Amino acid sequence: MSNEIYEMASDLILQGEPFATVTVVRNEAPSSGKTGDKAIVNKTGVLKGWVGGGCVYSIVLKEVTEALDDGKPRLVRVSPTPSNEPSRGVKEYKMTCYSGGEVDLYIEPVMPKPHLVIIGKSIIGRALMKAAKAIDFRLTVINEESNQEVFPEADHHQTAFNLEGISFNKHTFIVVATQGDNDERGLQTALGVKCRYVGFIASRKKRDGVFANLLNLGLSQAQLDEVHAPAGIDINGKTPQEVAISILAEIIQEYRSKEVAFESFSVPIAASGQQRSDLQSGRPQIITNPVCGMPISLGMAKYIIEQNGEPIYFCCDGCKTKFDAEPEKYLMKVEKV
Structure with missing residues (x-):
């Protein structure tokens, strides 16, 4: 792969964005894609590299979109004479380009690491950062003191209580770890976006008091019903580390046991650019x-x-x-x- 392809892959991994690698594993002349040609395609259909012309490109977009939905690799054959009984595990399409030729494409989705957004700076929140980092979660920390020196485990730091610039997908989870320091503000921030998991570290009594304040501030009961509070599986944890493990266990249970339909999005920053005209909801x-x-x-x-x-x-x-x-x-x- 060229340096540009490696750079695009590296950038997408750092941003926590899914993408797919596409490799021509076999070709028959006169196809324009040759064995060994490679490309990367992101979730919006932007392709970097080369695997073939217009006919192949549209097939690649369709198959990449499906691969990013189900997380499974696939082998695709584009041929002027597709078989009525294709080989097991091979999906065939008819080559309609006048140039002809045949290509086999291996498409492999690269899914983002699970992403944990921690709002707050409590002791349990800090223990949760360490536990999540140990199992290779991507970490975003939001609090007024967030920086690399204070929270070295975090991949991204944000001092403002907002989610601007943060990408959300079905692998994103939020835990409000304020524990008495801006609880209502932290939960308002977390509930301002659609996220498959929002946890709040609090006792039941503290939860009820904070929820009552949020109802008075205009949040709905339906929004509050989505919050896992107290966050975590009940393992009778006593220390901050034990409570952190219980919360992480609940997140892992959610992450591994459910397939959810979730449209990825990024919280916009002021003066955000326009999307491509042929995209809808960020998808080809x-x-x-x-x-x-x-x-x-x-x-x-x-x-x-x-x-x-x-x-x-x-x-x-x-x-x-x-x-x-x-x-x-x-x-x-x-x-x-």
Whole structure:
């Protein structure tokens, strides 16, 4: 891989963003992708590297999107003559490019480490940082004293009580570890975003008092019902380290035992840039060409026509010509965007 690909992979890992590596493991001429060619594709469909032309690109986007959803690698074959009985474990697509050729692509998702956001600086919070770091969690610490010298375990420090610039996905967890120091403020911050787990370190009596204050401040009971409070599995822990282990055990249980549908997002910072026009919710938009059955990224369609008020997308001249000759044959296969 070129240095640019390695740099992109390193940056995505540091940012906690999922991506996939794509490698041409076999080719037959005259395919433009050659054995050994590599690329990296991030969750929004940005590709760095080279594995083939437009036909292959759209297939790669579709398969990468699915791989990042299920976390599983896959072997994909693009061939002018796909088999009616493909080999086990191989997903086949028809090569529609006039240049022809055949490529086998190995797509491997690289999923982010679980990400723990700790709001506060309590003793239990500090013990939780150490325990989470020991099992390779990515750590963000939010409190007014957060810096590398005071909290060396953290990967990211934030002194303002907000979540600006932090990326959230199904691997992100928040624990409010304020323990009497800005409890309401910490929980308001945590509940200001959608997150699959929010824990609050407090006794039941303290929880009830803080929750009552938050209801008076305008938070809903439904929001508070989402909070794990007291945070952690009840193991009768007494020391800060034992309580930290109980909290981490609850997070691991949530992380390992449930598959959740969660749309990744980043909390915007002021003056954030515009997203690409062919993206929706940060994901590539893929639709099927009604003629050849190939997946097409909407931003890569060669032709777009309108029929009965609906756009129809084509990947090449040949498909549009066939549609124009017999539109009734293909109209039933048209997907709505």
